[in-house]
Amino acid sequence: MPIYQAPIRDYQFVLGELLNIYQQDNLSGFDEFDPELIDAVLQGVADFTTDIMLPLNGSGDVEGCRLVEGKVITPQGFIDAYQQYVDNGWATLTCDPEYGGQGLPEVVGIFATEMKTATNMAFAMYPGLTHGAYAAIHAHGSEALKAKYLDKLVSGEWTGTMNLTESHAGTDLALLRTKAIPTGDGNYSITGEKIFISSGDHDLTDNIAHLVLARLPDAPEGVKGISLFVVPKILINDDGSLGESNSLYAASLEHKMGIHGNSTCVMNFDAAIGELVGEAHQGLRAMFTMMNQARLGVGVQGLGVSEIAYQNAVAYAKDRIQGRALSGVKQPEQAADSILVHGDVRRMLLSQKAFNQGTRALMGQQALWLDQAQRDCSPEQAKAASKLAALFTPIVKGFVTDQGFKACVDAQQVFGGHGYIHEWGMEQFVRDSRIAMIYEGTNGVQALDLVGRKILSDKGATLQAWSGQVKQLIQSNIANEAMKPYLDGLMDAAGDLEKATGYIATNASKNPDLIGAASMPYMQILGITALAWMWTRSAETALAALANGSDEVAFYQDKLNTAQFYMNYWAVQTRSLRKQIQAASEGIMAFDDSAF
Amino acid sequence: MPIYQAPIRDYQFVLGELLNIYQQDNLSGFDEFDPELIDAVLQGVADFTTDIMLPLNGSGDVEGCRLVEGKVITPQGFIDAYQQYVDNGWATLTCDPEYGGQGLPEVVGIFATEMKTATNMAFAMYPGLTHGAYAAIHAHGSEALKAKYLDKLVSGEWTGTMNLTESHAGTDLALLRTKAIPTGDGNYSITGEKIFISSGDHDLTDNIAHLVLARLPDAPEGVKGISLFVVPKILINDDGSLGESNSLYAASLEHKMGIHGNSTCVMNFDAAIGELVGEAHQGLRAMFTMMNQARLGVGVQGLGVSEIAYQNAVAYAKDRIQGRALSGVKQPEQAADSILVHGDVRRMLLSQKAFNQGTRALMGQQALWLDQAQRDCSPEQAKAASKLAALFTPIVKGFVTDQGFKACVDAQQVFGGHGYIHEWGMEQFVRDSRIAMIYEGTNGVQALDLVGRKILSDKGATLQAWSGQVKQLIQSNIANEAMKPYLDGLMDAAGDLEKATGYIATNASKNPDLIGAASMPYMQILGITALAWMWTRSAETALAALANGSDEVAFYQDKLNTAQFYMNYWAVQTRSLRKQIQAASEGIMAFDDSAF
Structure with missing residues (x-):
């Protein structure tokens, strides 16, 4: 059965060190949260998901749901697990205290969702959809409707x-x-x-x-x-x-x-x-107001399943012995070396690791923007955060679920033939994560939303605002030689983003269909650049921690190494994507229908 | 139920026009083949696969095989279909006439395999494995063993x-x-x-x-x-x-x-x-002598399933109406335009089409090299062909099944939510094609085989020989302005290949593990360049046909348009892959085991 270790230390890094959520005193309610409380919540969710939800993931997949005499029967164990979920109050985390919720911010809730999705995506969808219904009635329902439904939806009853x-x-x-x-x-x-x-x-x-x-x-x-x-x-x-x-x-x-x-x-x-x-x-319109949140919820499925797939691929790669390292025997006491010695296995695992950690930071940033949009006492800053969240919604949904699926396919590949067999759990991760690319707006629709509604319709103003933050990050670190490897990667990616944006802005008015043709590579460029931004910030944070004499040297050094790998392996992909946009977009629309 | 139209015209193009198999008089037995005979064989396989095998694909997937009292029961209809397969003589196509085979060349057999795999990959594996056993005994068995087994294996009994x-x-x-x-x-x-x-x-x-x-x-x-x-x-x-x-x-x-x-x-x-x-x-060693053929057989699974997935995605995209074109209403008589108007849908379909047709040409070339290795009356040319086939074996297996799987995922994506539902057949194509990346040597093993055994071990001599053919193609067309768009794309990709090869050759001796770390992006660069080569040759052939006044203007013009798209969309990917190799390979090996 697949293993899972909730990435608690990484949550602490993102929340406490990277996003500084405990210093967001301008956000209403944030002053009530301290690291001890949030750690306790996250650890509680980690325990519940690992102990109760994970054991039902494989069996739930095999058994499936059944429709018997007009009623749906869920897989064995789901009723009991759901009751525990409700009894423990896990349904209430980010809900309005007026209706029994705990009022926790999205930036914490998103990581609870990651753990739930990682351990049992199918199960997690029951409370996930409930939260959507809660949010719709909470935002748009009459007081009578709220009174009728919200307590029950918040509690999970x-x-x-x-x-x-x-x-x-x-x-x-x-x-x-x-x-x-x-x-x-x-x-x-x-x-x-x-x-x-x-x-x-x-x-x-x-x-x-x-x-x-x-x-x-x-x-x-x-x-x-x-x-x-x-x-x-x-x-x-x-x-x-x-x-x-x-x-x-x-x-x-x-x-x-x-x-x-x-x-x-x-x-x-x-x-x-x-x-x-x-x-x-x-x-x-009512549905649209909930869209940023709903799409973040789907996006984090891409991360959650990718994370558990990665963890299991690492465990398998360390355990499975097969062949010898090209540079000579590494484990002479065994009949073969573990497959972790092989460069291509490492490449796949590091790609997943860099994606998962970078994405986790971006997910946190996106959730914090959503919190700021709702809770910032300055209306101007709330509006700015709301716009940034809208801009990045297609990224956290479309880019993340696309790449999360690919990461699951790579993790499955590490298992060789065993990856294709149900009992190992990896093929289920691939099958489960595939839906996140489709529902809540296909990823093609996300890409179109990004270019059409989020970039072109405000003439790139929100993108400019974000690019300003990127430039500021670069400026404030440019004198620091230790930051050079990360800044170089970020600047290269950001340069390709700028050129791609310019190409689309120049040509879209002449040829509106080109927006669709260019949208998917464009979404990838922005996604890759956004993760480069998070990795640069992560490196900055890690360097500061080391400079301050932290005793977690291995943790922070690993952040720096992974940031470096991200720049060398992921960030370099923007060049070809930009060339795809510039060279292929017009041609895509030139084909006659009969050519297909 | 999924549809399928065997790509007969494309087979004719590859066999008769691109590879000129009817002019290969130096190959023993080739003088017996003429277009009428080969067309009849291909059409016969097309009819059998479409009429008999395709209808059993979805039902066979749902029913699966069962183990009852120690015996395996295949899905309903398989016994009857297999009997027809044997009765019609389809098992015998490329087998030795001495044992009842028809002695057809691999370059024809490979396309019969494509059609079988496209329509029913699970069914096609029964004769596929049989052919492997036939080849093993044929190549290595004693006369007594051959007499005992080969007639029965050739006939399919x-x-x-x-x-x-x-x-x-x-x-x-x-x-x-x-x-x-x-x-x-x-x-x-x-x-x-x-x-x-x-x-x-x-x-x-x-x-x-x-x-x-x-x-x-x-x-x-x-x-x-x-x-x-x-x-x-x-x-x-x-x-x-x-x-x-x-x-x-x-x-x-x-x-x-x-x-x-x-x-x-x-x-x-x-x-x-x-x-x-x-x-x-x-x-x-006995297994290894059959490896090139066996791996080609797996590689063509990547193409076959990708082709049927593409055809169904096109049919769906033309039929499904949803939204309006960005450039204005295209089908005012309908409540919405067909989704083929959307640039991102076109991008996915064109990517599949360019991959499938380019790969089909490469598969034909690879099969012809295998034929030449066995049948060329000049031992020197047979040896040269054998080396080229060995070089490209990891490409036709590893690169093609990787990209074929991705093409299936894209085709599934065109269907939106329906792509996730079994009845439409698309999710089965994704699940089925996934195994081809794993068995007969994982694609990571293919990549390692390519760089370690096929490139470095002969100091790049075979790669040089092939590069010579590429350069010759470029030289002989450089004066033709009409060929410029294709040559530009090919030269760019070939340039990246050369630089990537140089980097690995220079650094591998210092750091042998780097071979593994760089191998997958390298395999992709060579695969993309190989398809650029086939597309350039296809464009050359199409231009010649048009210049000679062919009345199939639409067919040849579409080859040119697709070649152009391939260069603009696929060939441009080599740049980032090369940067990945140069920037990331060393870093991949630098991570300590504890970092995973």
Whole structure:
């Protein structure tokens, strides 16, 4: 069975040393957090995920969910584990204290999510979707709706879902057909079929709050005619007790490549009773306000699964003996050397390690921007943080899940033939992590969102603001010879980013389709540069710690070595990506449809 | 269900126009082949694979193989399909006419294998492994062994397997423990356990010829003490009829990520009766002589699955409507445009198309080198071809299966959420194609073989010989302005290859471990450059056809456009790969084991 060691020391580094969250006194509520509290929370999540969730990951994959007489049965052990999850209060971490939450910041919550995803992505999706439903009602629901749902969703006593996709309408929600008809008593009758509904039905809780996008009878066409409703599985009496079953059901379970432990349902709503969340016809806007957070939640799946895959690949590489080092026998007491002596095995592992740690720092930064956007007492700084979070949302979702999947494939490769066999767990990591590149907006949609909405639509102003931070980092370290290797890598990548941005800005107005053609290599350049930025900051922090006489010399020296490897192996990739954009984008659109 | 259209026109282009196989009069037997014959063979395989094998691909994946009372049951329909395969003579194509084969060249056989793999990789492995067993006995067996086995293996009446791996000995066969003890009557008693045995047991045929690596009692240690045996499932009487069951059995079926329709077995040999193939202690050498062919057979799996994945992604992209083109509505009669209007969808599809067609040409070239090595009447040219085939073996296996897998992932991505659902077939292509990166030597082993054995051990002489052909191609076209775009791309890639080779040659002696650290990016550079070479030759051929007034203007123009895209999108990747080698290789080995 796969092992897992929660990267607690790295969380401490990112939170306490790199992002200085304990000095963010301008953020409301942050003064209540101290390292002891946060460490205790993270250690608690680490213990729960490792002891309770991880043992159910492989068995949940084999067993999967079953639809029996109209009800979904989750894999053995999930009910008990979920009850413990609720009892221990892990559902409440980042929720509003007014509804029973602990009010912890996103920058802590994101790492709890990483551990949950790493140990059992399918299981983690039940509370993950619940949090989305909580956030939607919290942000847009009436006081009555909040009173009805939020306590239960915060505690985890009920779960939630997001019902967007229909078989003909995925990316393009303008096409959706589910109808909502007012019933005259303030409620709505919802009718339609939704597909790909994660956690759509299950046996973990007594009730499920379905958030459903549908059209009112007077709705304008397209995306401006979509409204958001909450539709409970079991109707709720005025006193909060549960009443009759609502008119909705899981019509079938999707047969998926992975995340078998999560019940991905086709949901039928047949004149089901629901209530409007927010304003009529404003459903899409309501979804969009939660998008940065939801996409960060998916992005961290790319990191979480990549991290556990890496840890297991390292353990296997140290244990498995096969062949001898090219430079001569390293372990003469054994019949062969461990495969960790081989350069290509090291290359794969270091690539994963540099990606995981760099991404963890970026995830923390992104979550902190989201916290700042909500909690900074200066409205100006909150707005600036909000814009930066929006800019980097496609990166933490699209870039991270793309590269996280590739890292899982590499980790599987370290196992040789055993990587292809279920019992070792590696092929499940590949299958599970694959979905994160698709849902919550495919990564192609992320790339288009990045170039079209986040770069071009504000004429690059937010990108400029971020680039200003990068330049400031370079300036403030340029005189320090020890920082040169990291600054060189960062400057090279940032230079390619600037040129790629210039090319797109110059050519997009003449040829709008070029935005799409160039978007994916562009997203990769920005992602790689963003990680180079985090690695440069990490190196700066590590050098300062060593200069201050820290006794954790090995830890900080390893940060420096890995930063150096990142620059030499990852950051150099921007050159070819930039050339791809400049050389290929126009040609991509020139092909006639018949050429495909 | 996935569709498939065999790329017959492209086969004709590669065989008749690019490689000129009908003008290879110096190759023994080639004068018997004409375009009509070869076209008929290819069309026959196309019909069989599309009509009979493809419909069993998805069902075979869902049903998988079962081990019932010690016998393996293949998925429904496999027995009947296999019988048709044998009855139609498809097993015999490239086999020796002396044993009932048709004596067709590898350069034709490779494309039959592409079609078989594309339509049903798991099914195709039964005859694929049989061909390996045929080749082993044909090359190394005594006349008596040949008489006993070859007719049956050629016709497909029996199948074959290759038993190399043991649980502790995969890449490093020196560690293997299976024992062979002479029984005094010229036979051997074989005892041991083998894992990952493709087609290890099944119900398709009456008998199975297991090729087994084992150690004789007096064997020297390590790889020089391994002998090759043929061990039949059912013992064969002197008159060729089947006798009693041999003492061997499938102990279990491996639970795999994909290729579920193929029975991958743990095989137990318990004093099973076998016969020696070739000389004692020369088993590994016997395996090595078949390696180029076996690895080409695995490499073409990367191409085959990538091709069918591409075709289905194109069909989906044309059919699925979602959103509007950035440059304005393209299909106003529909509620949305087809997703083929989106630049990122086009980018993914064109990347696959350029890879598939370029790889198909390279596969043909590699197969032709193998034919030349065996059939060229000039021993010198045969030797030169043999060396080129050896050089490019890691490319057609390692580079092609790596990129073929990525192409499948991209094709799956085009489907959005539907790509993750089994019914669409795309996730199966990803799961199936993944194994080709692992078996027959992991791709990391391929990369090490390339740099260590194929480049450095002959001081780059074979690489130089090939580079000479590249330079000649450039020289002979440099005056042709129409060839400039392709030559520019080829020269850039070849320049990076030369620099990367120089770096490794200079540094490897000081730091042998660097060979492993640099090997994977190096294999990619050579692979990309090799495809640039094939695309330049394809462009040259297409321009000539157009100049000669061909009426297939669209076909040849598309070759030119795709060659151009290849240079702009694929060939530009060598720059960053070269920088990776130069910057990162030394650093990779510098990390202490404790850093992982």
